[in-house]
Amino acid sequence: MTDDRGGQQPGTESAEATRVTEVTPGNRGAEPPDALPQSETADDTREAAATEVRRGVISLARRLRLERNEIGLTGLELSLLGHLHRRGPLTPGELATAERVQPQSLTRTLAALETADLISRQPDLADGRRSLLAITEYGHVALRTEMQQRDNWLASAMTELTTTEIGLLRLAGPLLERLAAANP
Numbered sequence: 001m002t003d004d005r006g007g008q009q010p011g012t013e014s015a016e017a018t019r020v021t022e023v024t025p026g027n028r029g030a031e032p033p034d035a036l037p038q039s040e041t042a043d044d045t046r047e048a049a050a051t052e053v054r055r056g057v058i059s060l061a062r063r064l065r066l067e068r069n070e071i072g073l074t075g076l077e078l079s080l081l082g083h084l085h086r087r088g089p090l091t092p093g094e095l096a097t098a099e100r101v102q103p104q105s106l107t108r109t110l111a112a113l114e115t116a117d118l119i120s121r122q123p124d125l126a127d128g129r130r131s132l133l134a135i136t137e138y139g140h141v142a143l144r145t146e147m148q149q150r151d152n153w154l155a156s157a158m159t160e161l162t163t164t165e166i167g168l169l170r171l172a173g174p175l176l177e178r179l180a181a182a183n184p
Helices: 042-066 075-087 092-099 103-115 137-160 163-181
Strands: 119-123 131-135
Touching: 042 137, 042 163, 075 092, 075 103, 075 119, 075 131, 075 137, 092 103, 092 131, 103 119, 131 137
Parallel strands: none
Antiparallel strands: 119 131
């Protein structure tokens, strides 16, 4: 009901104004999940997508860590082998940049990989002051073993998905890699 000035009379609020949102542990009094804002902006959409992607990626990464083969390599060692596998020989500085760490923080890890014959060091022909690190055949075998176990688990988990969902995940893989390499 409105008063003679067009305003709402006390006690006669609209259903929208008096709607009470149930407080549950998941929503803490927020709008119900299916209630979309009247004018969602592109920034809101990106932020919501970022939250969903982050949650999914973190959950999957945790699960994949649990599925690791116990061959004795650390996550950093496997990551370094992965860079060398995908990109070919790199300098220690390039590996540090790829890992977003200082080169000095890789010294021990690179020495351990070299001692284990998982990587080899060779002079850089373009610049004699630098050395290039390359993955060895044994390094390829260790990396393949690690990847195969995780891929087997993931393929098995995907039996729960439809063909369309699997197709979407195949499209998402390269997009996630592009996001990981982004420097906005």
